[in-house]
Amino acid sequence: SQTQGAWGEMILERTLELSGLKRDMHYKVQETFKSEDQRDLRPDVVLYMPEDKQLVIDSKVSLTDYERYSSAETGEERERAQKAHLQSIRNHIKELSQKNYQNLYELKSVDFVLMFVPIESAFMLAVQHDAGLFTDAFNKKIVVVCPSTLLATLRTIESIWRNEQQNKNAQKIAKSAGLLYDEFVRFVTDLKNVGDKLDAAQKAYGSAQSRLAEGRGNLVKRTHDLKALGVKTKKDLPEEILLQSQADTDLLPPPVPSAGTAANSDQNQIN
Numbered sequence: 047s048q049t050q051g052a053w054g055e056m057i058l059e060r061t062l063e064l065s066g067l068k069r070d071m072h073y074k075v076q077e078t079f080k081s082e083d084q085r086d087l088r089p090d091v092v093l094y095m096p097e098d099k100q101l102v103i104d105s106k107v108s109l110t111d112y113e114r115y116s117s118a119e120t121g122e123e124r125e126r127a128q129k130a131h132l133q134s135i136r137n138h139i140k141e142l143s144q145k146n147y148q149n150l151y152e153l154k155s156v157d158f159v160l161m162f163v164p165i166e167s168a169f170m171l172a173v174q175h176d177a178g179l180f181t182d183a184f185n186k187k188i189v190v191v192c193p194s195t196l197l198a199t200l201r202t203i204e205s206i207w208r209n210e211q212q213n214k215n216a217q218k219i220a221k222s223a224g225l226l227y228d229e230f231v232r233f234v235t236d237l238k239n240v241g242d243k244l245d246a247a248q249k250a251y252g253s254a255q256s257r258l259a260e261g262r263g264n265l266v267k268r269t270h271d272l273k274a275l276g277v278k279t280k281k282d283l284p285e286e287i288l289l290q291s292q293a294d295t296d297l298l299p300p301p302v303p304s305a306g307t308a309a310n311s312d313q314n315q316i317n
Contacts, residue, residue, distance in 0.1 A: 054105040055090055057164040061193050062091065065200030072207060089147055090162075095203055096210045102147040103196075105162040108134050112168040131168070132176045135190070143186035158187045160199070166192050259291040266291035 059075065067073055073093045078086055091103040111134050115127035139161060147159045161183070163169040169192035172179055183190050191199065259266045266287055273279055 050109055051106055054164040058091060058105045058162050061197050062200060065197055066204040067200060087145060096206055099156055101156050103160045103162055104142055105164060107138050107163050109165060109168055128175060132172055135172050139183045139186060139188050142188055158189050161188050161190050162196060163190060163192050166194060259287050264291050
């Protein structure tokens with residue numbers, strides 16, 4: 047029985063792997079839970095689904111009678127083994143329903159448990175010779191599955207997980223796009239402020255440059271005139287700025303003499 051149980055669990059895990067689901071992410075094996083009466087319950091697999099739901103899968107189905115059915119040499123032996131096999135499955139359905147996995151307070155489980163029969167032919171034998179098996183099991187909130195039917199169910203769940211992940215990715219992309227747009231607006235605003243400040247600095251520089259080396263009374267000329275009057279200095283102004291100050295002065299019209307100045311000039315010429 048232990049060998050059969052380990053083999054059944056191996057087939058179950060293999061089916062889970064084929065579905066694309068990942069262990070410890072989408073399902074966990076042999077987790078321990080407390081029942082309402084504080085009993086330890088350890089389902090073979092707890093399958094995690096979107097919206098915080100779980101699905102319990104149990105694979106502890108005894109196939110001893112099915113092995114006897116397969117190896118029976120007479121029709122009478124085969125018929126006895128067949129009836130024993132059907133009864134064994136019904137007994138397991140009853141035992142599984144009494145565990146009430148779907149009512150564990152630590153799980154937000156769906157309303158039914160999957161009972162896994164690891165051999166397709168053992169499953170088919172029970173279905174073909176016990177027409178009420180599925181209905182009776184379902185009334186006890188048990189769904190009997192084999193590798194092929196379980197795989198189809200798991201692929202559906204994997205597809206739901208994939209869509210869920212894509213929806214989350216789409217939400218992350220939308221959120222990132224919004225953050226990127228806001229950051230771009232801040233960047234454009236900062237860049238405009240830099241441009242405005244550069245324009246202001248350029249205007250201030252132009253005004254200072256005008257005072258420094260432009261016009262008749264510019265600072266460069268007046269300072270250079272002091273040197274021409276004999277002020278002793280250790281350094282000279284750059285040649286290019288001197289030329290600029292002189293060029294701007296040469297472009298200006300000569301000063302207009304006042305009336306008193308012109309009369310004195312004429313009187314001097316007469317004298």
